[in-house]
Amino acid sequence: MTASTRITTPFTAASTAAEVIAGIDLTGRRAVVTGGASGIGVETARALAGAGAEVTLAVRDLAAGERTADDIVATTGAKQVLVAPLDLADRASVAAFVEAWEGPLHLLVNNAGVMASPETRTPEGWELQFATNHLGHFGLATGLHGALAAAGGARVVSVSSTGHLRSPVVFDDLHFEHRPYDPWEAYGQSKTANVLFGVEATRRWAGDGIFVNALMPGAIRTNLQRHVTEEELDRMRAQSNAPAGFRWKSTEQGAATSVLVATSPLLDGVGGRYFEDCNEAGPNVPGERKGVAAWALDPAAAERLWQVSLDLLDR
Template sequence: MTTLQQPLPSPFNAASTADDVMTGINLSGRLAIVTGGYSGLGLITTRSLVNAGAQVIVPARDVERAQAALAGIKGVSVQPMDLMAPASIRTFCERIVQQGQPLSLLINCAGVMASPLVRDADGHESQFATNHLGHFSLTCGLWPVLKAAGSARVVSVSSRGHQIAGIDFDDIDFNRRPYDKWVAYGQSKTANALFALALDARSRDLGIRAFSLHPGQILTDLGRHLSRAEIDAFDVFDENGQQKIAPELGLKTLEQGAATGLWCATSSLLDGKGGVYCEDCNIAPVNDPASGRKGVAQWAADPELAERLWRVSEQWTGVTL
């Protein structure tokens, strides 16, 4: 299988921070939307984009919480939206499209991880519904303003967790197989990577490029469903109970974790490129299991699987570009 996954001579690496990759970037007059933009990696991303001059909209299910977290950051506004509620996504998109301002950056950062089995109103498993279907509907709904920008990027935060599982197209929603929260998470993160691949194939001729990425292994509110024993198994704490920082091993600070997404959103090295999965501020190679976990699994970089996922997503959400 030919692949787009060819690393570049990037000046950045695993230890690079959000400030490093945003040095010299000017986003004045540009509009960005960041889901999950009020906590963890999303908050760093929002602040970095605002500091570069962008106007940022943060959609949030809990508007008051988001406003409190973003208080004092000028150039950012919060609007209600719930990724598990299609009607909420539709209302948000209609409002943005009616305002008419071109959308230069859509960063799909919100997500859930290893949660108990919950289903949305349509019966879809919640991790797949939130991490993929909600962002699929959001991107399609914002299509008119993405096109209007003339040059735009859509960035989806995936995870190295995609290596846990590909997509079981015969039973995505765990209607027949036993529910496994980690398999469900891995499946949804594979979907993030395949979504970027399929979207880019449809949008590149319009100047819209799509990317997915692994931010690093960072303990954030994303781990709220994990037990202490599960967290300890990740070996992220030292003997003093402090979080380990070893970016070369994937153990990053929030500022280091946000760097790759911001690099995908703004780097001129990616001009004319898209549909790729990135990590450590570079395009990642295809993973060789014998050499460790670095890189993207073949099942998350397969154009045929990306097209199959796109068709399922259209069918399940009832939306398209």
């Protein structure tokens, strides 16, 4: 990846989802947004619906999903905002969602996630953040491959994080069985996996017209941080006041990069890349909290992760 080939747009960290989708018509397109009932998922879904797409909110809390759908309809006039149950940490739930889906799927926004949770394991013994943030979305996307291929020019959006800079995928101990559990390292590993998924999925699926990109939405105060301590939030708040530190984004700004990656004509036929602040990111410079780590774009690691994921899910 060189500066000459990096995708740049007129948009910035301050741009909103409504601004990046202005002028784009999604009439006739169908979209799924996981975690579409909270945080940036709501604003991602709102922007897509406002542009004419049929949007399905794939959520654990159906009541919250219905409230969100009603709100989106009221604010956009959209008529096709649907709600469906999905628990990414539950293989049976993912399988049921895939089984129930009918027809083509043009946009899959893998937005849901858990951050820095206490050590928790699924019934399979999998570490929860890896299971939810990566394996659940991997199972969903691969299960919906036929629907994505049928759409012609489908896009999958993988919501990652600058947290991926904290850890590569540690293949020798994915689930913290032989090392002390660290909630932030576990989160970082899962977010690196989100980027690697885009690399390998694009390699495998570009011939089917499916392109997958990852992104960092920015620092947004949402329910995602429910497991983060007040001390950690205090530190983050202090950083946000520093001239060179990050700035909190509104949820509308936080959804902008997801919406851009999902809809911008500049990304037609583009996959396997990582975006932040509505532009393709450059390589990470050690010591900085921006850019993309080389380990997250490593094709060998991406291929290995794909096979490991298939094996874990018994595919």
